[in-house]
Amino acid sequence: MKKLNLNLGEKSYPIYIGENLLSQADYLTKHISGNQVMIVSNTTVAPLYIDKVKSLLTDFEVCEVILPDGEQYKNLDTVNQIFTSLLENRFDRSSTLIALGGGVVGDMTGFAAASYQRGVNFIQIPTTLLSQVDSSVGGKTGVNHPLGKNMIGAFYQPKAVIIDVDTLDTLPNREFSAGMAEVIKYGLLGNENFLSFIEKNVDSLMNKEKSSVIDAIYQSCKDKANIVAEDELEAGKRALLNLGHTFGHAIENSMGYGNYLHGEAISIGMYMAAVMSEKEGFIDQSQVSRVKSILENCELPTRLTGKINFSDFSKSMSVDKKVLKGKIRLVLLNPIGAAFVSDDYHKEFLDQTIKEFC
């Protein structure tokens, strides 16, 4: 078991990464303060792991709420189901919510915990690679609005994150690849050594060999934890974590949720950011190819398969949260391993980039 700490003063918390963690009660129970525990999961993950988690909680009053599975349910109505269940079961302010599932479950459970009685404790047990390396760490919670992704939410930190890599055994390969997009992101944005590690170990990673996977998750969480510790509320450096996301969210918004997995949209988005960075003269063609190769070696898309209208795509980009005072901010590579946030780029290069992908 490897342990990391996210340093946020009073809000600091541990991230445990290892095998077989869901068979050991202590990682979980020592972070529960009250007596009432609500496990929030979905129809896919609950049948696989909820009994295992419940068996660790014999000393507590445990309830569960099982949500429908899918990004299309990540909205206020679904979060309201959690509130209803908490109230029906008379959960008080000292209760603890456990998010058992992927990013959608984690984001909604975190927002429910942030908002229920103005804040109760919660613990993340992410079961997908994507959520293990990204959404479960850093305290971003929230839901989508029909007019934009993740537009409603809170910065709210969990008491602990428990990453049991055994849960990846049941994860479909397509979703594992989607998670690899975020792993690759950490290499691209600030850690060229880590990118080389991924390139060198791509086969064992894609075969889900535990030791490589634990190393990759550990390094991803470590890189993210360092950035979040510096800039919890995304006033500056944290924006680097959005590499590929402005393009990616526009893909998700204009194609409709569900066509692409989040990680797949981000994969295309990161490649678009690389293409744009080349137009701006920050990287050369060989570096663009390097980005393309590692994404494709992880079985990730670098091209849109469906057709998107250019103006729809541009419009979708401009409602993203990263738009500041009307100007779209992009995360670009200068070079690989050193991303930066820019609103000082050539608008025509952005338009060209979008056109090449539409």
Add this chain to the structure above:
Amino acid sequence: MKKLNLNLGEKSYPIYIGENLLSQADYLTKHISGNQVMIVSNTTVAPLYIDKVKSLLTDFEVCEVILPDGEQYKNLDTVNQIFTSLLENRFDRSSTLIALGGGVVGDMTGFAAASYQRGVNFIQIPTTLLSQVDSSVGGKTGVNHPLGKNMIGAFYQPKAVIIDVDTLDTLPNREFSAGMAEVIKYGLLGNENFLSFIEKNVDSLMNKEKSSVIDAIYQSCKDKANIVAEDELEAGKRALLNLGHTFGHAIENSMGYGNYLHGEAISIGMYMAAVMSEKEGFIDQSQVSRVKSILENCELPTRLTGKINFSDFSKSMSVDKKVLKGKIRLVLLNPIGAAFVSDDYHKEFLDQTIKEFC
């Protein structure tokens, strides 16, 4: 103009109290950081004051969202209208929300500000006495759930509170009285001198004479600010502010919102707390009468007019947020001017108290 400061470190903010403040742009504009301003008001208050506020904001991009008026609309669906309007108008993370109205508008606008893009700035312009002395100060925001009042929300502080007492000229007398319930509360819970001030000046207060009203609002906000500065997240002392509220919320829940104004329910609730305190031997009958007199002199109810079933009332009390681990916590008087939080009381006295009022 009187000015108070709520001391919460980086989250500190000023509270301005005076006449004619909505004719002076500076109080408002110096607390707006971005260029986009969304004024949230309701169908009652907007026709009276929104043009005045807009005329202070000629240098900004200003939009408005006008909500239906009433506690029955204080829910997630109505907050979602604010999100929709913000997104339709492409409001970004640097935008500012202004709550123009009473407590319902303030609570919903604050929660929308806390949750929109995980947090944008907001400013409170409370236009009712109740919101001026209570909800606009201290950062409690949120909405009701069908199963309980204020069950969904956030602790989220405004950038400033602007209290123009001229707005009380258009406030119906019944609502002014409801606000007086919270003013009296500060006297009862921790400031016997202030209670004497209210008793001595009850006529000029009820005649809305500006100088008395400003003094009463100033002292109320000061007492509240001191408590909040000590205990922002209601881990301890802040619970004293709930004097009358556990009973009061049960009245609102079991009678349905709309029969009693919040302040009226709190008035009955505070009187119930006094009766209960007498049963426990903390105060004597003359002190109970003193509580009754000042409430009645402010034209507030001390009895339920409709019938409530005893078991419905008890059940309503037990879903209140102030229930900790199944035990209802009460704020009691020991004596007047010195409230304390208790879960060590005689259950039979609580039952007797409820029965006397049902």
